[in-house]
Amino acid sequence: MIRIKGITVAFGGVKPLRELSFQLSGAICGLIGPNGAGKTTLVNVLSGFVTPVAGEAEAFGTRLLDMRPEARHAWGLARSFQTPQIADDLSVAENVMVALDPLSLPGAERSQRLAMVLAETGLAPRAHVQGRRLDGFDRRLVELARCKVSRPRLILLDEPAAGLAATERAQLIDLIRALPVPGESMVLIIDHDIDLIAAICEQTAVLDFGTLVACGTTRDVLADPKVRAAYLGEFEEGTS
Amino acid sequence: MGAHKLTTDSIATPAAVQARAWRDGLVAYPGTVAFLLLMAIAVPFLGAFWVRTFTAMLIIAIGAWGVAILQARLGLVSLAGIAMIGLGGWIALRLNHATGLPFEVVLILTAAITAMVALVLGLPALRHRGLLYSLLTLMFAAAFHVIVSSVGFPDGGSGFWGRVTGSTQRMLMPRPAIAQGHLAYFFYVLVVVALCFAFSQVMLRSRLGRAWAMIRISDSVAQSCGIRVGWARAKAFALAGGLAGVAGCLWAGSVGQLDGRSFDPLQSLLLFGLVVVAGPWSMIGALLAGFLYRVFPAILDSLGVTGHVATMIFGAALIHAIVTAPRGIAGQLEDLFAAISRRLDTERKRQ
Numbered sequence: 144m145i146r147i148k149g150i151t152v153a154f155g156g157v158k159p160l161r162e163l164s165f166q167l168s169g170a171i172c173g174l175i176g177p178n179g180a181g182k183t184t185l186v187n188v189l190s191g192f193v194t195p196v197a198g199e200a201e202a203f204g205t206r207l208l209d210m211r212p213e214a215r216h217a218w219g220l221a222r223s224f225q226t227p228q229i230a231d232d233l234s235v236a237e238n239v240m241v242a243l244d245p246l247s248l249p250g251a252e253r254s255q256r257l258a259m260v261l262a263e264t265g266l267a268p269r270a271h272v273q274g275r276r277l278d279g280f281d282r283r284l285v286e287l288a289r290c291k292v293s294r295p296r297l298i299l300l301d302e303p304a305a306g307l308a309a310t311e312r313a314q315l316i317d318l319i320r321a322l323p324v325p326g327e328s329m330v331l332i333i334d335h336d337i338d339l340i341a342a343i344c345e346q347t348a349v350l351d352f353g354t355l356v357a358c359g360t361t362r363d364v365l366a367d368p369k370v371r372a373a374y375l376g377e378f379e380e381g382t383s
Numbered sequence: 384m385g386a387h388k389l390t391t392d393s394i395a396t397p398a399a400v401q402a403r404a405w406r407d408g409l410v411a412y413p414g415t416v417a418f419l420l421l422m423a424i425a426v427p428f429l430g431a432f433w434v435r436t437f438t439a440m441l442i443i444a445i446g447a448w449g450v451a452i453l454q455a456r457l458g459l460v461s462l463a464g465i466a467m468i469g470l471g472g473w474i475a476l477r478l479n480h481a482t483g484l485p486f487e488v489v490l491i492l493t494a495a496i497t498a499m500v501a502l503v504l505g506l507p508a509l510r511h512r513g514l515l516y517s518l519l520t521l522m523f524a525a526a527f528h529v530i531v532s533s534v535g536f537p538d539g540g541s542g543f544w545g546r547v548t549g550s551t552q553r554m555l556m557p558r559p560a561i562a563q564g565h566l567a568y569f570f571y572v573l574v575v576v577a578l579c580f581a582f583s584q585v586m587l588r589s590r591l592g593r594a595w596a597m598i599r600i601s602d603s604v605a606q607s608c609g610i611r612v613g614w615a616r617a618k619a620f621a622l623a624g625g626l627a628g629v630a631g632c633l634w635a636g637s638v639g640q641l642d643g644r645s646f647d648p649l650q651s652l653l654l655f656g657l658v659v660v661a662g663p664w665s666m667i668g669a670l671l672a673g674f675l676y677r678v679f680p681a682i683l684d685s686l687g688v689t690g691h692v693a694t695m696i697f698g699a700a701l702i703h704a705i706v707t708a709p710r711g712i713a714g715q716l717e718d719l720f721a722a723i724s725r726r727l728d729t730e731r732k733r734q
């Protein structure tokens with residue numbers, strides 16, 4: 144469960160988020176909106192890369208903005224990036240291990256967790272392949288494995304399915320479905336693919352121009368005339 | 384499904400991944416090992432002058448490797464490569480004259496102290512990428528040169544600066560007991576180079592090296608994995624400083640006394656340029672940088688060509704490298720060997 148209260152972000156004169164407030168709960172939730180709506184900026188605020196000029200963010204009762212970015216990882220925050228961020232000169236396994244390293248877990252626990260996420264994501268046979276040799280889908284998988292291995296409470300996925308083929312997308316959706324532990328953790332997905340959001344998100348928030356258009360159960364939100372006008376209308380025209 | 388795969392692919396435990404990374408780091412560098420072996424075999428056949436020149440080359444290579452790690456692994460431009468080696472030399476001379484401890488002890492203490500100084504010097508740049516660190520190191524290189532050219536290096540006197548006054552006999556730093564001759568010292572330095580390379584590979588291939596790889600992508604990405612960016616960067620400054628300290632101590636031991644004129648800030652700039660040309664990603668690159676810095680000018684000199692020509696060639700090579708070969712000469716060599724072995728593979732399959 145996350146609660147956003149009055150968040151405003153300013154880059155000079157540009158204000159990608161303006162007094163944004165909403166609340167989402169559920170194992171998997173969605174965050175949608177047209178290009179430039181401020182979705183990535185919100186994820187950056189939650190993970191600490193952008194400091195808002197005003198507002199608060201709370202997840203599972205903890206005030207996220209009070210923590211330093213790297214401390215949020217230990218608290219239980221993990222995120223992926225709109226363009227996957229994989230170290231070219233590290234192997235797949237090492238790229239996943241980086242998220243495990245700062246946690247100082249006992250050796251057996253580390254082994255078990257690493258082996259498990261590599262197996263679950265299907266990356267195990269390629270565990271020793273260098274990052275530079277991975278294709279787009281594998282990069283997404285590595286990021287997902289990295290998000291999973293630290294057993295986070297809040298997982299932020301920024302367009303995880305962008306640019307994937309249909310079969311890859313289906314595989315990714317299965318993996319995302321298996322990510323959250325109900326009641327203990329939550330996944331927040333940004334995506335432009337409304338079908339994906341409708342299929343897996345319990346609740347969804349819609350942003351446009353840095354403000355909230357709608358927020359609630361995904362079904363209600365997607366049926367909302369304001370949402371259809373602001374976003375889905377142009378989206379459906381674009382695809383059909 | 385997960386459980387099934389877990390048993391078949393259980394090789395990917397952190398211990399196995401770590402072991403494999405270290406193996407890659409230590410053993411899977413046949414080029415570096417071959418390079419060092421070749422030197423060990425060939426250099427003894429050269430005259431005393433060339434033995435000393437190649438010794439100097441190896442010493443520079445240690446410092447260059449520190450500069451290369453900062454550049455390639457963390458994206459930091461250190462413009463104090465030679466100055467840091469000079470600082471190491473100053474500390475080694477001061478320690479040696481003050482304590483008379485065995486060479487090896489002075490070597491380790493020098494590395495530790497130089498690492499600390501390098502860390503403190505880098506502190507203002509911990510939270511920044513790029514320009515600030517370059518400026519700090521450039522300022523250090525200039526300041527160090529001013530100090531050593533006016534005060535000079537310790538030569539057995541008393542007080543903080545350790546300078547002999549009046550007609551008292553100046554003292555030289557003795558070489559290690561087991562390596563008094565030029566050739567013995569060459570081999571001594573060669574072993575220290577190998578140890579430094581191995582030590583740095585262990586660091587590059589463990590938790591810290593993984594953190595550096597993430598920091599190179601971006602500070603934000605590293606932080607999202609829980610990495611304390613400032614702390615990880617501080618350790619890189621310390622590693623590069625420690626390597627420079629080792630180089631400085633070996634240099635002081637090689638000639639017994641150092642001269643402020645060797646530590647002009649331009650020399651540090653030149654070393655950085657050579658590291659980029661030679662290939663900052665690999666240890667061969669560091670060795671090549673040492674070669675270009677120390678041996679190449681000596682070869683030109685012996686052919687009767689002035690040193691300025693070397694500088695011009697370096698300038699052209701730097702532009703060439705930046706434009707065409709981002710991984711430097713070492714990278715081009717690696718590509719060449721890879722191409723040859725691929726060729727041999729296909730030939731073998733054809734038969």
Ligand SMILES: Nc1ncnc2c1ncn2[C@@H]1O[C@H](COP(=O)(O)OP(=O)(O)OP(=O)(O)O)[C@@H](O)[C@H]1O
Nearest residue numbers: 154157159176177178179180181182183184185225
């Ligand atoms: N660092 C920055 N400096 C200045 N402006 C920025 C910065 N980051 C984002 N913006 C602006 O803020 C607005 C919101 O950007 P953001 O990346 O959050 O959008 P988004 O909803 O993720 O869009 P997309 O769907 O294209 O990823 C955009 O107008 C963008 O140009």
Ligand SMILES: [Mg+2]
Nearest residue numbers: 182183184225
């Ligand atoms: Mg975005």
